[in-house]
Amino acid sequence: MTNSIDEIAGADLILAIGTNTTEAHPVISLRIRRAIQRGAVLVVVDPRKTELAELAHIHLQIKPGSDIALLNSMAKVILDENLWDKEFVESRCEGFEELVEAVQGYTPELAEELTGIPADSIRQAARAYATVGKATLLYTMGLTQHVCGTDNVLAAANLALLCGQIGRESTGINPLRGQNNVQGACDMGALPQFLAGYQPVADETCRKKFSEAWGGPIPDQPGLTVGEMMQAAIRGSIKGMYIVGENPVISDADANHVEKALNNLDFLVVQDIFLTETAKLADVVLPAASFAEKDGTFTNTERRVQRVRQAVQPIGNSKADWQIICALAEALGLPMRYQNPEEIFNEMAALTPSYAGIRYERLEKEGIQWPCPAADHPGTSILHQEKFVRGKGKFHAVAYLPPDELPDRQFPLVLNTGRRLFHYHTGSMTLRTDLREICPTEQLDVSVHDAQCLGLNQGDRVKVISRRGEVEMTVRISETVPRGMVFASFHFPEAAINKLTNHARCPKSNIPELKVCAVRIEKV
């Protein structure tokens, strides 16, 4: 997030794109509610009538995958009606002409055709966003999990720049991250092209800094992303994998393909707290301690580094992940010895400028938001206040691109996937708690209209079939999905919805198009 969670409550307008906040980030939704109580306008862009959409003053019920058409058209309205922030654009941005050119064709009428949103609603939303004092833009995977995911985000950023809705309190472009430490994993260099702190591995100076500190060479070519690793495993160029605390067989797009890839490896090690579907395929399974059994830090969606503290001893003979990694390094001939996680943190902070000023003792009372470059720096709640990281904020010309797989006669429905309130990710944790009692199985949300056409009743068992696989599920007739769309979560291994999803990826970020694929339904 460019801004902080608390600031959401102070916004005059909240533009929420593809975020089911009340279910996926419940505590953030409390801030949205508070903003509404204060009189803020809520604009929700979502194909589904989520609970958040019910709260919205304007719900733009968009056709899945057409966000760029909407956002470009909003930019055009703002330009045509002269509502943009000239001072901000002149002093802080570049590439304005390219933006003007790129959005020229996107009249609200054309956008209406592409998005299914009435042209007047697009105008209304655009005017509201451009003219309020403080507008914050929130988004999650509904915006990013598309073949044009990166461009979707750029189109949203264009809008924020154009209206100067960034770099001030209660504004900004704010991705709400889905997992406890997904921000931290990225920050720590668990990415093929970056070392810790987004220092490019292809950059010689950065590489040199790390290899000197670590005492050995680092390969200079950026590595493969998870999707590419799976492809490489199928081709046979990746022979061995070490998977820690992930369950790609359930979580990744086109699960059958992932399973095939993992089965094709010579050697697979999985480290987890349960025998997950992925661990079942492993040659060696290493038992890890859970969050309650170790010390460390997580970094939340607002870049806040917070302590994780040990409450109980590791269960059985399980060990904290850091201890297992050290044991492996030692046995592989390059010892890494640390007394405790704090020592690891300090080594990392010395190599990572944005974490340089953070120490455990500073985190005792509350977390610190990076960048925190020095021991006396308070941390940063709002990014880009004076200038952008690269100097000027750049407009990017982006164009509408339809989803990779659209419904056709054989597969007439769009499958959309996401999360539910009572469960988390692949369910390996929540399905082993009392949460299972309250939400025991996954159900497929089907619209009233489609249910009628297909002769389906509440509770019917159906097969959902895509070009890549099929799963069986129970039907829930629901007002939340529009006609032509069905929805399910990926929390339940017994209804592994990612067997169906499309592994087509955004070429820039490699994110799979989990939000749109074509399916058909058959009664069983």
Added chain:
Amino acid sequence: MSDITCTINDKSVTVPRGTTILTAAAMLGIDIPTFCHDPELSRYGGCRICVVEVKGWGQLPASCVTEVREGMEVYTESEKVLEARRTILELLLANHPDDCLTCEKTGACRLQEYAYRYGVRKGAFPGACHAYPVEADNPFIMRDMNKCILCGKCVRVCSEVVGRSVIDFSFRGFHAKVATPLDSGLLNAGCVFCGSCVEVCPVGALTEKQRIGKGRPWELDSVTTTCPYCGVGCQINLLVKEGRVVGANAAGHGVNGRHLCVKGRYGHGFIHHPERLTNPLVRKNGQLHEVTWEEAIQEVVRRFGRIKQEYGGQAIGVLASARITNEENYLLNKLARLVLGTNHIDHCARL
């Protein structure tokens, strides 16, 4: 805004205009008892346990809703005040069940605390007790309205903070009760089991099913940590007894304050789940078998060593995790690039 100076228990304090007596007293470190007051919720002034004496005033005002005035002289524990508080407590106790021995709230109950503080026993007013059935239609929250003192905090938190208005006052007088619409139960009333109502309830009317019999408040260690689920990063306390996590509540600070969602508050059962992996496993003849750590590590070293020797480090891929700590992700990054010699490291950031 101008400041106002007044005295409380003969100590002088200067506060901004609009400050309540309760808040001004807190600034002096003077604790005034409250049931229905909550700084995060709208002012209610219903329970009257917070009354104080103001010199020159005929009646005892409720300190949670009365703002200080210039020169005001306030007494928070005068004889008149104590008498009023004792009467309120006697009335509350008159129709409160005699259940402190087994009540989950014992040790953290305000009614108990104030009865002790003011030396009030049950019995002065023989009152009729309610006989409502205890509501436990869900795995998380028990509602025993026989113990409810009608402070209304649960009603306000659910509508003002959580925004759901699942519960409200119904009926009047002796029959007044906090209930779901048509008394249909939380499950049917759209409750999301965030537990904020339990967090604010001052007595044993709302308690947690998971914690029944699992330990008294004073037996529990509380360890503040970060929720393991979504990216909001709520601060939670894990409540530990004899090496087991028996409950969780909101830490009261951080992004979430006293609020959590159902996952953070009630989703910790996996920690001690019998299916936790407790020993390393190695596949032999197609089956996974429990082995020692030594054997498992040796197997990994042998197999990765062979792959590295034959095909180079580039034939190995590492998936780090959005679930583990920063320190661990950093080490995996180091292990992959330095020890295994591969930049193929990623995690499911895109999911």
